[in-house]
Amino acid sequence: MCLVFVCDEDERVISRQPAPGACPYCGGMVQAMDVESQWRFCFLPLYFKTKRRYYCSLCARRLVVQ
Helix, strand or coil: CCCCCCEEEEEEEEEEEEEEEECCCCCCEEEEEEEEEEEEECCEEEEEEEEEEEEECCCCCEECCC
16 A cells, blocks of 8 residues: 655745845845745645745845844
8 A cells, every 4th residue: 555645835935125234245135035835735735824034135145134
């Protein structure tokens, strides 16, 4: 007997806006992105969460706010 579980995670960018400050690595402009993540099990949505992430627009690094 073979059991197959189909799990999937989708991430979708909802919005982008400029954020105050500069990148500590290259000095580029920082962008704030609102990302919606969605977990699915057998095509049924289980979990929704919206997160704000910060990225540099020049070097494309993800920045962590402390």
